[in-house]
Amino acid sequence: MLTLEHLTKTFKSGKGIRDVSFSVRRGEVFGFLGPNGAGKSTTIRHIMGFMKPDRGRAILNGMDTWKRQGEVQSGVGYLPGEIAFIEGMTGREFLEFLSGMQRVRDRERRERLIERLQFDADTPIRKMSKGMKQKVGIVAAFMHDPEVVILDEPTSGLDPLMQKAFVELVLEEKARGKTLLMSSHSFPEIERTCDRAAIIKDGAIVTIADIHELQRMQRKLFEVTFDTADEAAAFAASGLSVEWMDGNRVRVAVKGDYGRFAEETSKRRVRNIDLFTQNLEDIFMDYYDRKGAGA
Numbered sequence: 001m002l003t004l005e006h007l008t009k010t011f012k013s014g015k016g017i018r019d020v021s022f023s024v025r026r027g028e029v030f031g032f033l034g035p036n037g038a039g040k041s042t043t044i045r046h047i048m049g050f051m052k053p054d055r056g057r058a059i060l061n062g063m064d065t066w067k068r069q070g071e072v073q074s075g076v077g078y079l080p081g082e083i084a085f086i087e088g089m090t091g092r093e094f095l096e097f098l099s100g101m102q103r104v105r106d107r108e109r110r111e112r113l114i115e116r117l118q119f120d121a122d123t124p125i126r127k128m129s130k131g132m133k134q135k136v137g138i139v140a141a142f143m144h145d146p147e148v149v150i151l152d153e154p155t156s157g158l159d160p161l162m163q164k165a166f167v168e169l170v171l172e173e174k175a176r177g178k179t180l181l182m183s184s185h186s187f188p189e190i191e192r193t194c195d196r197a198a199i200i201k202d203g204a205i206v207t208i209a210d211i212h213e214l215q216r217m218q219r220k221l222f223e224v225t226f227d228t229a230d231e232a233a234a235f236a237a238s239g240l241s242v243e244w245m246d247g248n249r250v251r252v253a254v255k256g257d258y259g260r261f262a263e264e265t266s267k268r269r270v271r272n273i274d275l276f277t278q279n280l281e282d283i284f285m286d287y288y289d290r291k292g293a294g295a
């Protein structure tokens with residue numbers, strides 16, 4: 001469906017992307033993860049045919065995206081990292097304008113999306129908050145019901161409730177057989193929606209991983225507070241991987257084997273459990289450790 005072959009672009013500053021290659025299958029939700037400045041937007045701009053690569057190419061539905069940018073751009077749903085709005089329009093007027101360009105007659109899907117994302121589309125865009133503008137952008141990306149949707153940091157500016165609504169939308173579109181690529185710097189967001197993800201750092205792909213495999217690899221830290229220090233000591237001596245303990249509190253690292261953790265916890269009186277998830281960097285460090293260990 002979408003293939004990137006050795007995509008390379010070097011800006012005058014020396015920054016850019018280097019030899020970026022990966023493929024997204026039809027019907028897949030593919031995550032594109034990386035810290036700020038890693039090259040996510042630059043790669044996405046190439047996928048959309050906005051930039052000419054120095055080397056390599058992006059192929060979408062058999063089309064070279066730079067050479068056939070018009071066809072590519074009209075057939076794909078796209079949410080840019082920063083949306084360029086037209087001054088003086090309301091959200092609905094802007095969407096109407098885009099619908100006209102896309103020659104979309106069916107307004108129903110658009111209205112349903114607006115309802116779902118819960119915003120007043122008749123507010124002038126210049127008066128909209130960052131989150132509201134982001135919602136307008138999301139509606140614009142999905143309203144013409146495209147087969148392929150490319151989203152550059154779609155949840156930036158959305159509150160947790162709306163992030164959830166967005167995740168539900170993505171999962172529904174996936175169930176309808178659509179192909180999605182979305183960039184993010186947040187692993188949990190990608191984790192909820194994607195099958196696979198490419199990780200980019202300093203302009204180069206570090207790895208392409210199966211999300212479910214990464215989830216299994218993820219080390220989670222649980223801090224359990226017991227009723228008594230004796231219970232905490234017995235829990236700590238039960239063979240779990242103890243990171244730290246203090247009085248009646250024990251922090252253990254659990255990787256995959258949640259059953260053992262649950263079993264040892266349930267034997268004792270627990271006052272509280274806090275969960276600390278790893279950040280992206282740690283997850284990948286663990287991933288590499290395992291790869292390095294040949295597991």
Ligand SMILES: Nc1ncnc2c1ncn2[C@@H]1O[C@H](COP(=O)(O)OP(=O)(O)OP(=O)(O)O)[C@@H](O)[C@H]1O
Nearest residue numbers: 011013015016034035036037038039040041042043
């Ligand atoms: N048009 C440009 N001209 C010069 N340098 C650029 C241009 N676009 C991006 N860069 C540089 O290339 C690098 C990658 O930027 P890019 O915007 O692709 O990163 P990103 O992963 O999308 O980051 P973020 O998460 O912050 O949006 C950065 O160092 C950036 O400053």
